[in-house]
Amino acid sequence: MAVLLVAEINDGDLAMDATAKAVSAAAQLGDVTVLCAGADCSKAAAQAATISGVEKVLCAQDEVYGHQLAEPVADLIVSLAGGFEHITAPATAGAKNILPRVAALLDVMVISDAIAVVDSVTFERPIYAGNALQTVKSSDGKKVVTFRTSTFEAAETGGAAPVETIATVGSNGLSTWIEDTVAASDRPELTSAKIVVSGGRGVGSEENFEIIKALADKLNAGIGASRAAVDSGYAPNDWQVGQTGKVVAPDLYIACGISGAIQHLAGMKDSKIIVAINKDEEAPIFQVADFGLVADLFEAVPELTAKLG
Amino acid sequence: MKVLVPVKRVIDYNVKVRVKPDGGGVDLANVKMSINPFDEIAVEEAIRLKEAGKADEVIVVSIGVKQAQDTLRTALAMGADRAILVAAAEDIHTDIEPLAVAKLLKAVVDEEAPELVLCGKQAIDNDMNATGQMLSALLGWSQATFASGVDIDGDVARVTREVDGGLQTISVRMPTVVTVDLRLNEPRYASLPNIMKAKKKPLIEKTAADYRVDVSPRLEILATSEPPVRSAGIVVGSVDELVAKLKDAGAV
Numbered sequence: 417m418a419v420l421l422v423a424e425i426n427d428g429d430l431a432m433d434a435t436a437k438a439v440s441a442a443a444q445l446g447d448v449t450v451l452c453a454g455a456d457c458s459k460a461a462a463q464a465a466t467i468s469g470v471e472k473v474l475c476a477q478d479e480v481y482g483h484q485l486a487e488p489v490a491d492l493i494v495s496l497a498g499g500f501e502h503i504t505a506p507a508t509a510g511a512k513n514i515l516p517r518v519a520a521l522l523d524v525m526v527i528s529d530a531i532a533v534v535d536s537v538t539f540e541r542p543i544y545a546g547n548a549l550q551t552v553k554s555s556d557g558k559k560v561v562t563f564r565t566s567t568f569e570a571a572e573t574g575g576a577a578p579v580e581t582i583a584t585v586g587s588n589g590l591s592t593w594i595e596d597t598v599a600a601s602d603r604p605e606l607t608s609a610k611i612v613v614s615g616g617r618g619v620g621s622e623e624n625f626e627i628i629k630a631l632a633d634k635l636n637a638g639i640g641a642s643r644a645a646v647d648s649g650y651a652p653n654d655w656q657v658g659q660t661g662k663v664v665a666p667d668l669y670i671a672c673g674i675s676g677a678i679q680h681l682a683g684m685k686d687s688k689i690i691v692a693i694n695k696d697e698e699a700p701i702f703q704v705a706d707f708g709l710v711a712d713l714f715e716a717v718p719e720l721t722a723k724l725g
Numbered sequence: 726m727k728v729l730v731p732v733k734r735v736i737d738y739n740v741k742v743r744v745k746p747d748g749g750g751v752d753l754a755n756v757k758m759s760i761n762p763f764d765e766i767a768v769e770e771a772i773r774l775k776e777a778g779k780a781d782e783v784i785v786v787s788i789g790v791k792q793a794q795d796t797l798r799t800a801l802a803m804g805a806d807r808a809i810l811v812a813a814a815e816d817i818h819t820d821i822e823p824l825a826v827a828k829l830l831k832a833v834v835d836e837e838a839p840e841l842v843l844c845g846k847q848a849i850d851n852d853m854n855a856t857g858q859m860l861s862a863l864l865g866w867s868q869a870t871f872a873s874g875v876d877i878d879g880d881v882a883r884v885t886r887e888v889d890g891g892l893q894t895i896s897v898r899m900p901t902v903v904t905v906d907l908r909l910n911e912p913r914y915a916s917l918p919n920i921m922k923a924k925k926k927p928l929i930e931k932t933a934a935d936y937r938v939d940v941s942p943r944l945e946i947l948a949t950s951e952p953p954v955r956s957a958g959i960v961v962g963s964v965d966e967l968v969a970k971l972k973d974a975g976a977v
């Protein structure tokens with residue numbers, strides 16, 4: 417069975433981790449063809465071709481795909497849909513923007529955030545912020561699925577799939593890109609980092625987040641935040657972990673000054689080891705923590721930073 | 726300009742969700758239900774557009790069981806002008822799928838001709854994050870998802886979107902479907918007089934059959950289960966002990 421997988425591409429580069437994780441999910445369904453769409457996607461296509469388990473890479477190159485706007489990219493995917501039984505993608509913000517549109521154009525339901533492939537028509541997905549898991553069986557002719565990347569191992573690299581340049585379908589001009597506000601960072605990306613250090617409202621200010629950053633840098637970790645920290649302006653929106661932010665499952669997650677609301681837990685409770693540092697011993701975060709430390713984070717976090725490594 | 730805001734009745738975000746012992750879904754009987762938090766933000770945004778003189782009328786619509794009337798009254802009390810209830814299910818445990826919701830919303834849009842639809846980014850029960858995108862596709866309109874800023878200027882809207890790398894700003898042609906994220910605004914509380922007034926605002930009832938939309942599900946729910954629970958951990962007494970434990974576990 418043929419599976420189309422829409423690659424995650426940022427500024428012409430393949431998001432290798434997210435795409436490779438989605439490949440290992442999609443490979444359980446059939447032969448995977450990766451679609452790279454971009455203003456210049458030759459580099460991303462070459463990177464995608466190295467992922468083991470990829471049979472073929474399609475490269476759709478046009479200015480209109482440069483910023484992954486939903487309308488033209490969805491039209492492109494629909495134009496290719498005839499040859500595929502499954503249309504899949506990693507469950508990134510980009511794909512969640514595009515794939516439901518594709519599904520509606522094909523008159524099928526979308527299956528968002530699948531965490532397991534049961535068989536070619538049956539998938540498991542979390543609902544209610546991960547407080548329940550649902551197994552759903554699709555009766556649609558085509559299955560449109562996004563895969564939650566934190567639950568799949570990345571496929572290896574070392575492959576050499578052929579790359580084919582394909583015709584594009586143009587734009588209807590419904591939307592136009594204006595600008596991206598993206599903070600450059602040398603830190604590991606949140607969703608692929610082995611260790612994540614997160615700060616919540618307890619951190620108290622943007623300046624105080626330096627304490628969190630110092631620990632993260634010591635551990636070569638990614639940085640996360642609770643919604644309260646983001647809403648209060650202590651941290652940028654792309655650091656938010658949770659039901660409506662990013663879902664992470666690192667080897668080690670250190671929550672500092674985070675109470676542990678279910679919406680936050682939804683984004684990190686599958687981490688291998690969870691550490692919680694909170695001055696309130698009643699904080700719900702301690703119910704999921706492997707190691708809890710009841711302490712003032714302004715003392716404990718710098719001390720931890722000093723004593724590690 | 727008319728603004729249409731679809732609002733969903735969902736389990737309140739503070740309620741601890743329990744899976745029914747027979748695996749047949751989540752228990753919703755005698756559980757507090759509320760307006761989906763994202764939809765509250767969408768209603769707030771629509772009302773602000775009206776207050777700013779950019780919108781003339783705010784229409785709220787909910788699809789599902791009759792009890793969604795309460796959800797609509799909440800939106801009316803915030804300041805929406807009138808409401809449409811599309812009855813599409815009898816049992817409170819029946820969730821209408823985003824594709825069917827989008828088809829019903831399209832039918833409402835065809836009738837009401839709004840220029841803007843403000844949806845929530847996601848319903849906190851099914852966590853699908855799909856309806857707005859699907860509606861936009863069915864209408865052939867532009868879409869702007871995960872909005873944390875919306876600025877309407879004539880026949881275009883400038884929308885700031887929360888994306889994985891930070892923020893993206895796009896410009897979309899009107900009419901459009903915008904899905905709203907948490908940081909777009911802080912919804913107001915309805916005052917008591919407004920709650921009373923809302924009781925007299927128009928609320929009409931329709932059915933899915935009135936719109937000739939088939940709402941039968943495409944996804945059959947085979948099972949609903951509790952997620953694996955984490956085994957309880959330990960509380961350490963000091964940073965030194967924490968460091969030792971982390972080293973033992975090979976975590977650092």
Ligand SMILES: Cc1cc2nc3c(=O)[nH]c(=O)nc-3n(C[C@H](O)[C@H](O)[C@H](O)COP(=O)(O)OP(=O)(O)OC[C@H]3O[C@@H](n4cnc5c(N)ncnc54)[C@H](O)[C@@H]3O)c2cc1C
Nearest residue numbers: 616617618642643644658659660661673675680695696713
């Ligand atoms: C629809 C919806 C979606 C949501 N999505 C998300 C989401 O994706 N992610 C998310 O995180 N939240 C989300 N939330 C919000 C969530 O419900 C909580 O409000 C939020 O997670 C709380 O953040 P917090 O733990 O930082 O703040 P609080 O709950 O205020 O907790 C702060 C904690 O810091 C501790 N503290 C304070 N000072 C110190 C100190 N000096 N040292 C040590 N500890 C200290 C306190 O004891 C407290 O436990 C969502 C809510 C809704 C309604």
Ligand SMILES: Nc1ncnc2c1ncn2[C@@H]1O[C@H](COP(=O)(O)O)[C@@H](O)[C@H]1O
Nearest residue numbers: 731732788844845847848853854855856
């Ligand atoms: N049954 C419904 N009635 C009204 N609006 C809905 C319904 N289902 C979804 N929506 C709208 O679509 C948004 C996204 O929902 P979903 O795609 O289910 O995550 C919600 O925030 C609502 O604005």
